[in-house]
Amino acid sequence: MKKILNEPLAYVDEMLDGLCLAHPDVYRRAGESGRVIARAAPAREGKVGVVSGGGSGHLPLFTGYVGTGLLDACAIGNVFAGPTVGDCIDAMREADHGAGVLRLYGNYGGDRMNFDMAGELAELDGLESTTVLVTDDVASASAQESAKRRGVAGVVYAYRFAGAKAEQEGASLADVTAVARKAVAGCRSIGVALTPCIVPEVGKPGFTIDDGEIEMGMGIHGEPGLWRGPLKRADALVQEMLERLLSDLDTARGERVSVLVNSLGATPYEELYIVFRAVARELQTRGLQIVQPLVGRYATSMEMTGVSLTIQRLDSELEWLLHAPAVSPFWRA
Template identity: 45%
Template sequence: MKKLINNPTNVVEEMIEGYMKAHSDYIRQLPENNRSLVTARQTRDNKVGILIGGGSGHEPGFMGYVGDGMADGVAVGNIFASPSPDPILEVTKAIDKGAGVVYLYGNYAGDVMNFGMAAEMADLEEDIQVGSALATDDVASAPKEEMEKRRGIAGEFFIYKAAGAAADFGYNLENVVRVAEKANSNTRSMGVGLSPCSLPQTGKPSFELRENEMEIGLGHHGEPGIEKGPLETADHVADRLVKDILQDIQINKGEQVAVLINGLGSTPRMELYIVYRRVEQLLKEQGIGIYRSYVGDYITSLEMGGCSVTIMKLDAELKKTMDHPVNCPMFVQK
């Protein structure tokens, strides 16, 4: 549990300071609040603003997705904790171009409360219209009949991508929210945890797993999964994750999907590509085509071991959003 840090209480501020220095051509910090970051690029009038945010510790989420084609601003919280309403409101004011702002965030109690409060403040105090779309892609966190209780995990990346493209296309606020909600309803994720992470303030493991043990369905803050069991091969893990996803969403033969194999922080890309190899085989056997694939660390959990599999069912509109070019510090698609 060794870490390259200074004072544990300053890790978020020092991370943001380093990020600003490294990517000043992409992103700038608002003087009103040091947790409020917005694009350094010029955005056009009457474009719907895209605001994302959440706790630190998920890098490159969420700062890494502020840029052309994705988010216009981000509110940064403490490690694994929601940002407060103040930085959210400051970002909202900075990125509003007269067409309103859409909030995109995971379905966690703190985020729901704080983003909701910021939306009310934006409406009442600033006369800015705000729409919201929550990520609820984690199939392990609640049964299908209670999807509104599910948490958001790596599938948030696809929602950012879809909503950012829709805003660039010139969609109005209502339709950007519609596209974001469609992306969420068409997306399912499930993860496996192999080892815990440790918060800088504690230096202790966030949960316990024995040396030869894994946990299926683990949340990206270390929330309990569906079951613990002995460590299995990559193929067996991929089989289980894909099986549970395909049982939860109907994807017919001949349809196409986007696939994300997301590392949780300490899993080598070698292992992620081994998992992708098996996921591609399983989908091919079902007659499901992969339209876009993404492999790597997209939304992590500090140094947690393991990965998640995300599958998004595509229609013509969502394909168009997936094809849209993006230029962010942590993600570029031409």
């Protein structure tokens, strides 16, 4: 195993220390365990809070998106492990500014269980909250069972829209929740993996992919995909990914969409732009207009080599929210 670390068991806490030391104007550690990242400066009273959580190993996903126009707080677990109930409660309390809190996170069993329990306990103390689960991964379940789908890179769009809506004066918890639900309904993602990744505490890859092989639809924790086979040309990979996404979204000519071409960790920008070139050409052929594309590392899986592609349908409200101000070292648009 080759990783730049001290002790595997200290990996997450030392990372969080470094994150806050590098960006003290944006982040601070909070909560009893220190496993909550909150905004360095408190938001205004009367603002709806937006909170999330998940395992480490996916930066900038989860903790990186705390900031103005995005999340208020985030609970973080060990690498590829969800946050504890206590950290979820602490994150909700950090995000509470008197107008309720939206719990917004990916559809994973442990995260659901702990955030549901945290919500019940927080509500006993009078904190009103709602939940929206992100379910954008088309490879993880059929359209008929879309509620079972995992949440992957599409959660970035949900953070953006819900966070921007929550910054608006007069926006209610119901308003912010409705925007998050609309975002999830119009978002689809799929990924392709070329190499595995290593969890520091384990010290070896959690799965293997042979040289010259890829896996279409593999999850960000190594969950099985749709097929495994020889590496294809970039244009052919994009063609298949778009076919799967757009057939599920049922888009029409003239629609406006945002596109996220995301590195799963080790894929260089050069290859991401080769992918985006193919995406832009195909969407133009289909009569779809791309608005504010995102290309880079937005939701990773440690050092996995691979790429995910996300299509987000837009209406006038979501497009306005996409362009609204945001403050985070990792939000680049």
